[in-house]
Amino acid sequence: MKKVTLSIPLRDTEPVEVKGYEFTLPNGHQVVVHKSINGYGWSVSTKVKGLLMVYGKKTKKEAVQASIEISEKHVDGHYWNKLKEVN
Helix, strand or coil, X not given: CEEEEEEECCCCCCCEEEEEEEEECCCCCEXXXXXXXXXXXXXXXXXXXXXXXXXXXXXXXXXXXXXXXXXXXXXXXXXXXXXXXXX
């Protein structure tokens, strides 16, 4: 995993920059695992748009595993619509 800085868009405020680790999902999409913005655990966001994919996992490993499971179920890449299925 490569260390990167990601800009995450938030509603009604300026984007927030987070530091995390970039990796590629089995379907080829690039994502970043990082500490959750709210301070509760680990999250995974898409690299291109900074859209949240997984949040609130206790460990980085759990967050990565959850993102892999989502990517295997939803090969269309519309992860942000599926958050409730894993979290």
